[in-house]
Amino acid sequence: MSALEIRNVCKDFGNEQVLKDVSLAIDSGEFLILVGPSGCGKSTLMNAIAGLEPVTSGEILIAGEAVTWKTPAERDIAMVFQSYALYPSMTVRGNISFGLEMRKVPRAEREAAVERVADLLQISHLLERKPAQLSGGQRQRVAMGRALAREPKVYLFDEPLSNLDAKLRVDMRTEIKKLHQRLGTTIVYVTHDQIEAMTLADCIAVMRDGRILQLGTPDEVYNDPVDIFVAGFMGSPSMNFIAATLEGGEGGYRLRIVTPDEEDLVLPWPVSRETPDLARRVGQQVVLGLRPEHFSEEDLRLTDQAEGTLLEARVTVAEPTGADILLRLPLGAGEVTARVGPKCRVAAGERLALRVDMGRAVLFDSETERRLA
Structure with a gap:
């Protein structure tokens, strides 16, 4: 059974069709990256998977269950945003445990989850600080920790590293790779950075103008591109x-x-x-x-x-x-x-x-x- 399946999804904004008959499927534990230039529809597709944007037509299934018209809370997903979206008045501990508290997880379980992800992300010494006291990389770790505190069916990452400087991006990319290898979680990750896509993904979906041009392994999209766009987009310097x-x-x-x-x-x-x-x-x-x-x-x-x-x-x-x-x-x-x-x-x-x-x-x-x- 696929962890995530998208069937013929279309999304219109007025007269503009942003997603055009998009279909894909990934298995449990796979790391899928949606990559493409700005405006290609990758963030819209991510929002549709999360339930933040209703689709015009098509189906979305998570772990075999149709969730097309379910709310985000009913989809059993966790999302890491580009902007971190941390609560400034809460400590790191409070930010990580907030989602669990809203789901009425018992206090002992919440505290155990916070300690687990803090140790995993090496932010235990930051638990009593507030977001304003953290660097960009530390805030990104907290945002990841909030998602990892839960154990959803799918994790969604929407350009999580785009606000970081070049060196920190490389470091955080490595951390995300290690986390995925250690936890075996199912991840859908949006980026416009093809180097991020090549280094992190098990599977890459290259998008353009609301369509998936090629879906394959990093080796396939790099060495066996289906057209000139994919060949030119993947690789630095380009083909x-x-x-x-x-x-x-x-x-x-x-x-x-x-x-x-x-x-x-x-x-x-x-x-x-x-x-x-x-x-x-x-x-x-x-x-x-x-x-x-x-x-x-x-x-x-x-x-x-x-x-x-x-x-x-x-x-x-x-x-x-x-x-x-x-x-x-x-x-x-x-x-x-x-x-x-x-x-x-x-x-x-x-x-x-x-x-x-x-x-x-x-x-x-x-x-x-x-x-x-």
Whole structure:
């Protein structure tokens, strides 16, 4: 039985359809992340799951029970908000235990729950303080503790880290990951940060314009994107998209990339990645997708298919990041980003020979933007 199931949910605000026939299901203990750009409908979907926003049509089931028209209190969920939503006049202890008190949980059980989550989140020394005396990270822990004090069927996190600074976000992300691994809870988590999505999720739903474009594991949405939007949204820096012409012959398929002022670049398409649809596309324009790490000056980082696939270009920008170096270089009609090792000694204006790992490249239709191969 799924811990959460959404069936053909639509949500309209006046004449605007914000959610368009959304369906998904996750099992007990799974960590689902809803990710997408601002305005894609992810927070509206979260509010519909919580019961804060009534749906126009469709069904929502929690642990097999239809809750579409039930109030938030009747859904057995706990929610952590972006704004923390702590009661300023209450101590940390009072904030954590308040929900349990409203549900008439006996005092001894409430106190035991507070001590349990305080120890889990390492905030025992803060229990008698008020929210104004806490840092942003501490307030976020209290908000999480209030949710964890209960044992609901589903936890909902609505961009809980967006108000934190960069370092604290990384630290809290790690804490949430540890909590999920330790407790095995079912979590639905909204974020616009694709790094958060990749590091935390068991399953990612990529949303755009009120629809789920792809639902899959982090590896699937990153390495096997269904279209150009998903490919470009997941990953930092994002995937490079290069216009090419698909050519075919007895030697297999090739991609011809027109390079201004220089000889055209021809890249072989891997035999292992051929699909029946490619035969109908010969002579047509396609879009080649290459991630920054698909370029390398080191043979050891390449798949067998990539050996011998070389290009040479003049570097326009070199950006050392410590762990690696990001290079900008012209390819086709525009520029691409290549991620190379920190020992690569190259400066802007110098020419560099790189190998291209075509074994991990992806191909898209230039008109529909859907994945071809």
